[in-house]
Amino acid sequence: MQETHVSEKGQVVIPADLREKYGIKKGTTVKFFEKDGEIRLVAMTKALIRKNCGVLGTKGKLLKLLADEKKAERAI
Numbered sequence: 001m002q003e004t005h006v007s008e009k010g011q012v013v014i015p016a017d018l019r020e021k022y023g024i025k026k027g028t029t030v031k032f033f034e035k036d037g038e039i040r041l042v043a044m045t046k047a048l049i050r051k052n053c054g055v056l057g058t059k060g061k062l063l064k065l066l067a068d069e070k071k072a073e074r075a076i
Helices: 016-022 046-052 061-075
Strands: 030-035 038-043
Touching: none
Parallel strands: none
Antiparallel strands: 030 038
């Protein structure tokens, strides 16, 4: 288990080895979820999207929607 501190602005640094392991780079979108009294961070990487492609049986529609959303975020 690794440890970091929360800044005045509520920011935390994800350790470099975890960023590398999970493909988290500058601009990667992360989502936060609460479950069982914990806060979970999920990096929305291409690898995660590919891994879960087809799970919902949307025949690629969800993947296209996610790709379009990421493209729109980058434009901001």
